[in-house]
Ligand code: HEC
């Protein structure tokens with residue numbers, strides 16, 4: 525994870541070299557160099573620091589026990605390792621906790637895309653009765669009573685004060701700095717041929733050709749930011765609940781990033797696939813043939829070594845990020 529400076533990594537000098545197919549493909553997977561921040565909430569170090577405190581502070585919840593990090597745990601690739609999230613008073617939520625890695629590049633949030641910015645998203649889990657169960661207006665009162673928070677808000681958002689809007693802005697700023705670090709795959713894209721195995725390189729090709737994965741898991745963050753029904757068993761309509769007339773949106777969910785994916789089992793919006801191997805088997809079978817299923821999904825007929833190669837490739841997307849220090853919380 526890169527905290528602090530709005531720099532994502534230094535892998536700019538890649539070897540494009542000859543015009544082989546693989547080199548061209550690799551080009552499409554180069555990491556960006558900076559993190560995008562919106563014009564109405566630009567990055568400052570103070571905003572990031574304040575947002576980190578709020579993210580890790582259980583006092584933000586109604587019970588005083590649950591923080592964002594309870595479910596988005598840095599030690600579990602910013603997820604919770606559960607098939608379905610556990611919220612206020614141990615209530616089981618209907619969906620799995622997605623990672624918050626690389627959300628700075630997202631343009632809609634939640635599995636069904638119902639929030640259009642991180643700022644808009646942040647107050648959702650705070651107020652949801654089954655998540656953090658906290659009335660945002662009461663939260664403002666609670667935080668204003670703490671001198672430490674009052675001062676930090678004044679420094680981070682001078683003149684704007686401590687409001688639900690600045691709480692959301694600070695949290696969103698912190699979230700944008702949560703970026704997956706340089707993985708072996710990135711080193712290979714940048715020109716180090718020995719960074720990943722020959723099997724993983726073959727997996728990258730299978731991913732981009734025969735297995736069609738890159739139709740949706742595109743670019744350095746391995747997502748098109750769009751919604752698809754991949755034929756996975758579920759009773760959840762996903763984006764279809766928001767767009768009931770669009771046949772292709774029934775059971776459609778946002779394409780998740782594949783960064784650090786081997787650290788985030790179990791998989792899919794409902795956490796019902798235990799391993800990456802199970803996910804590959806689903807795609808190989810082509811999932812459930814129903815009217816909403818994406819046109820990109822169909823039986824693939826992958827050979828055993830194709831599947832192994834895909835798995836080896838996906839494991840190269842994991843970065844060795846250092847431990848995250850939980851900030852000292854204000855009083
Ligand atoms: C009880 C567990 C829980 C807590 C606490 C929680 N979240 Fe989440 N978070 C989830 C689940 C589950 C989803 C997916 C919900 C959905 O898609 O309907 C989610 C989705 C998100 C997303 C969208 C990610 C994406 O891929 O679109 C972001 C961002 C996020 N949470 C940030 C936060 C922040 C910030 C907090 C604290 C203010 C927080 N969460 C607290 C469980 C939790």
Ligand code: HEC
Pocket residue numbers: 731735736737738739740741751752753754756776777778779780781782785788790791792793794800803804807808818820821834
């Ligand atoms: C039609 C678009 C599409 C294609 C093609 C596709 N995926 Fe996905 N992928 C998705 C969506 C959408 C989800 C989430 C589905 C859900 O939760 O029901 C997903 C989920 C996953 C997950 C689980 C990630 C997580 O955090 O839960 C993995 C791993 C994955 N895909 C890998 C692959 C591989 C490997 C291929 C090629 C064999 C592939 N995908 C092809 C769209 C696609």
